[in-house]
Amino acid sequence: xxxxxxxxxxxxxxxxGDVSLGEACQLCHVEIEFVHALIEEGALELADGHxxxxxxxxxxxxxxxxxxxxxxxxxxxxxLALELMDQL
Amino acid sequence: MEYQDYYxxxxxxxxxxxxxxxxxxxxxxxxxxPDVSKEAxxxxxxxxxxxxxxxxxxxxxxxxxxxLGHNWQAGQDFEPPPGWQPYGADPRQSGSTFEFEDxxxxxxxxxxxxxxxxxxxxQASLDLHxxxxxxxxxxxxxxxxxxxxxxxxxxxxxxxxxxxxxHLRDGESFRLKGQGAKQGDRTGDLYVEIRLVPHPxxxxxxxxxxxxLPVTPWEAVLGAKIEVNTxxxxxxxxxPPRSQSGRSLRLPKRGLPGPQPGNQIVTLDVxxxxxxxxxxxxxxxxxxxxCNFDPRGKHQRERYEARRS
Numbered sequence: 001x002x003x004x005x006x007x008x009x010x011x012x013x014x015x016x017g018d019v020s021l022g023e024a025c026q027l028c029h030v031e032i033e034f035v036h037a038l039i040e041e042g043a044l045e046l047a048d049g050h051x052x053x054x055x056x057x058x059x060x061x062x063x064x065x066x067x068x069x070x071x072x073x074x075x076x077x078x079x080l081a082l083e084l085m086d087q088l
Numbered sequence: 089m090e091y092q093d094y095y096x097x098x099x100x101x102x103x104x105x106x107x108x109x110x111x112x113x114x115x116x117x118x119x120x121x122p123d124v125s126k127e128a129x130x131x132x133x134x135x136x137x138x139x140x141x142x143x144x145x146x147x148x149x150x151x152x153x154x155x156l157g158h159n160w161q162a163g164q165d166f167e168p169p170p171g172w173q174p175y176g177a178d179p180r181q182s183g184s185t186f187e188f189e190d191x192x193x194x195x196x197x198x199x200x201x202x203x204x205x206x207x208x209x210x211q212a213s214l215d216l217h218x219x220x221x222x223x224x225x226x227x228x229x230x231x232x233x234x235x236x237x238x239x240x241x242x243x244x245x246x247x248x249x250x251x252x253x254x255h256l257r258d259g260e261s262f263r264l265k266g267q268g269a270k271q272g273d274r275t276g277d278l279y280v281e282i283r284l285v286p287h288p289x290x291x292x293x294x295x296x297x298x299x300x301l302p303v304t305p306w307e308a309v310l311g312a313k314i315e316v317n318t319x320x321x322x323x324x325x326x327x328p329p330r331s332q333s334g335r336s337l338r339l340p341k342r343g344l345p346g347p348q349p350g351n352q353i354v355t356l357d358v359x360x361x362x363x364x365x366x367x368x369x370x371x372x373x374x375x376x377x378x379c380n381f382d383p384r385g386k387h388q389r390e391r392y393e394a395r396r397s
Contacts, residue, residue: 011249011264013252014262015253016263027215027217027279059260062259063259067123072114
């Protein structure tokens with residue numbers, strides 16, 4: 001593959017802080033119902049009663065979405081898998 | 089592209105029916121899914137699996153693939169038949185296949201000889217997603233790392249140098265504003281998910297770094313000062329006298345940095361010498377006669393269990 005590096009940029013990174021549920025769905029390409037189901041299963045926690053996911057929970061959602069889409073696991077299955085992985 | 093024996097990859101016979109192919113794929117996908125698997129080359133295996141399944145699950149693609157014959161050796165270059173788009177080659181696909189590609193891209197940059205090259209692909213939005221493999225040392229020291237972003241429209245690559253904030257943890261993301269795809273005067277953002285490469289010595293749990301420390305029986309009994317590696321350098325650890333094997337000692341604030349800095353947790357592992365000379369052995373024999381220590385006695389067991397809990 002031909003690589004044409006046009007410029008090298010030194011960039012400031014911006015840490016993803018709290019992500020709203022809508023934004024999270026958009027970023028993960030997933031339906032809001034899936035997120036709600038995970039919250040109901042207790043596999044995902046909202047930050048202090050607000051409708052936002054903190055950095056760690058958003059990372060967890062990403063993992064959940066991959067398990068769901070790649071392995072065809074439903075929300076209860078995803079919740080179980082995450083819990084078992086937490087125990088490792 | 090490189091030839092791969094898809095049947096071998098999935099571990100099925102060449103005349104396997106669609107059901108057994110699906111079954112074999114599902115089983116291996118669970119085994120090698122990079123979020124689940126502990127295997128070092130899980131990403132590579134998972135991508136190969138998906139490439140194989142993408143072709144073998146589709147009647148037409150499978151027939152085209154079968155026509156290639158047995159003349160290819162794995163790794164050899166070959167020209168795919170016309171009209172056959174192998175896995176991950178067509179960015180215009182939509183629906184669930186697209187999502188799959190999304191995943192492949194996420195891990196796509198993690199293997200091959202290209203080093204830290206991250207490939208990205210356009211989404212419905214102009215945002216791009218990439219994964220970045222980081223060693224624990226790179227994260228701890230917040231060393232600038234390079235990533236390459238290929239512009240989906242023009243094929244041009246930009247090299248970005250970024251300092252990954254060291255309070256990020258495995259699976260968490262940061263955003264590079266305006267570094268996504270461009271369309272007219274709209275630009276998307278680039279989201280980078282970091283993946284911590286497993287460390288041979290240190291294990292990360294939350295903000296803490298866990299490490300196992302082998303000690304001699306006499307160090308455990310008499311106590312000792314031992315030099316211990318931490319991410320920030322060598323530190324002197326005091327092992328208190330009469331330390332049981334499995335005892336955890338804490339080095340405060342020697343874990344991962346952040347608003348709540350983690351600790352390093354050192355777990356003692358008493359090792360028994362196996363090749364003793366006769367003089368040392370005589371010491372142990374004398375000890376066996378003179379010492380009335382009984383680890384299975386009621387009193388000792390209670391103390392042991394109290395310490396473990």
